[in-house]
Amino acid sequence: MSTKIRLDNLNIHFGANHAVKDVSMEVAENSVTAIIGPSGCGKSTVLRSINRMHDMTPSARVTGCIMLDDTDIYSRSVDPVAIRRRVGMVFQKPNPFPAMSIHDNVIAGYKLNGVLKKGDADEIVESSLKRVALWDEVKDRLKRSAMELSGGQQQRLCIARTIAVKPEVILMDEPASALDPISTLKIEELIEELKERYTIIIVTHNMQQAARVSDVTAFFYLGEMIEMGETRKIFTNPEKKQTEDYITGRFG
């Protein structure tokens, strides 16, 4: 498998706070990479740097290099908007647009950009919702508000919204932490299916989840990447003591 994303000596500062320290890692195409670690370890911060969400925070400073295929995404000539088209994101709390219907939420990426041919909409909505296994549950109420859905349905809607714009990479920031166990299971099954088409990086504090869904796991602690490797190996035979302490529940 080829490398989709490469982080090289990534450092992220918020003002005087050095949140992410010298992180280097490679993510293979069509794989699921889980980032685990105790809260405050910088895992979400790393994730958000991969589609330049830190651009919105004036105090944030990102140094080092992140390559997406052959593009240095922090290069001056690169438009962050173009990067975010290629690298989608699913957030911790489901965040559908409250003023839009279910139908319009799925095609929000097109609508907000003002680029959508009339005939295409329904097709995109149907295929996206089918791919997240939400179609049968909502096909009779596409015009209703997205806020009427349950939390788990909202999160799947948000995933549908993300894949509707055909990204190459999907970043997931604790996508199931606000959901009940059954919804969580559905999201995990979905991740398994999505990896056939997309490269997925998921941040989670739930180690079982990481073990279930990911091919590769990276363990972060205090802003540093301690260890990264095949998920099975990390969870059964980690090399570093800190990793072992964490996965066996001795701290964090």
Next chain:
Amino acid sequence: MDKTATRKNGDGIFRALTMLFAFSILIILLIMAGEMVWESLPSLRKFGWGFITGSDWDAVQGSFAALPYLYGSIVSSILAILLATPLSVGTALFITELAPHKVGVVTASLVELLAAIPSVIYGLWGILVMTPWLQTTIEPFLIKHLGFLPFFQGAPYGVSMLAAVFILMIMIIPIITSITKEVLLAVPQSQKEAAFALGATRWEMIRMAVIPYGRSGILGAVILGLGRAIGETMAVTMVIGNTPQISLSLLSPAYTMPSVIANEFAEATSKLHTASLMEIGLILLVVTLVINFMARLLLWSVTRRWKGGTP
């Protein structure tokens, strides 16, 4: 690549555009201040400090001095504040501490209604209803019973300093009341409960817990009311009698800074006359800026303390 470039430009243009609009506010303020100073220069040069110490205002002779207007503005505003403050604080306490919730809400929105009435309507009511009433009832009464005091001597004109004080009082009560209300609502419940737990009556609780906490905020509200009173134009112009004199008697007509501007600015022909009115405007501007600044500082320190002090 081409498309990317336009997108990037979109954000750049948007940023520049919004910045331009935001920046224009700063520019407007600077232009306003600069313009006021610039246009006052002839008067500033010619009269110097004499402008605020002299009393002679004569467009024909070309000699201008603003003391009577300063006097009228200061006296009318301060007296109005003195009358309005206890009423406003009392009403705010009634709304926040005393009245059942619904009564409090209704009272508060009625007070807001008072604030929404335009100045010119207060003036209309003042000149057509209040001043005739003052002239026939209140002023003769004051002359008869308190006429030995210098404040209540002379003939009952109706239009007078007294009328201006009353109308200003009515107009600034809503401002002081609603800000005081906000300040009082921000007093932590725990403070009040602590006082009640010590066996305090409601009034003692207010004195022990509410007033000390709200003091500087209430002062801020009062000062804001003062700023509003000093800048108030239409209603005062319509009831104060517009006579540039300094008289101890509240029954005599007087004049204020905004009123003289309102009455004479459009008709001022000589350059010096316009400049003198501009200088009065400049004084008014500086005074209101200082007052508003003080009030905001007080209110800001209050809200900040609470934000920092309570978890």
Next chain:
Amino acid sequence: MTLRSLVMRRATNLSATLLMGLATLMVLLPLGIIFYHIIKMGFSSINPGFFTSIPKPPGEAGGGMANGMAGSAVMIGMASLVGVPVGIFGAIYLTEYGGGRLATAIRFSADVLSGIPSIITGMVAYTLLVVPMKGFSALAGSFALALIMIPIVLRTTEEQLKMVPVSLREASLALGVPLWRTSLKVTLRSALTGVITGILLAVARVAGETAPLLFTALGNQFWSNKLTEPMAALPLQIFNFAIAPYEDWHRLAWGGALVLVVLMFTLSLAARWLGRSKH
């Protein structure tokens, strides 16, 4: 504690309570009286002609304030055309990019600007527009009103924009929507009712403004259809008619006051209703 002191304390409490109630009554009393007069005098002078004809010369009964109402509408409309976009876009700048010192300076300026007596705004509009254009004009009046609207719209809009959850903006940005589209189509769109509320309040505020029009729009006894000429405005007419010594004009002034008050309350009720339906 002796019984006597307890009685004293209760008495103090009671009298303080009574004083607070009395203060409230004294505050609300003028409101009642003023409304009584506006409604009584206003209704007796309003008839269909009031809305269709212009004022008659003193001594002649009848006449109306049609030109004043039209003039006010024109000038408020033009002031909004300038004041609303400047206020809204300024607020967007403050929320999207406003961390720095420039933003602080702009916020401070807006606060200062809203505290400046409106008569001074009128003087500045006079020197900036009336003098160079060599004449009083509706344009100058609208400009003065716009200056008053800007800080009100700016601060209310900024407050509303700040209340939009960050998660919505991030959702849009993560979909590859540029910041400017996100600002307009997600952030501003979500805050729209609140923003409209702010605009209504700003309009209500300037609709009653008289002082800034005294030496800009000046007023006009007749119809005017040029923006470069003096124009009548409702509050100006109320002022001029109230201080005139003619009964008929006083009657017109009361009618105008009623119209103005009804307009204000309609606007603020609409604003409240909008604000409520949102939550």
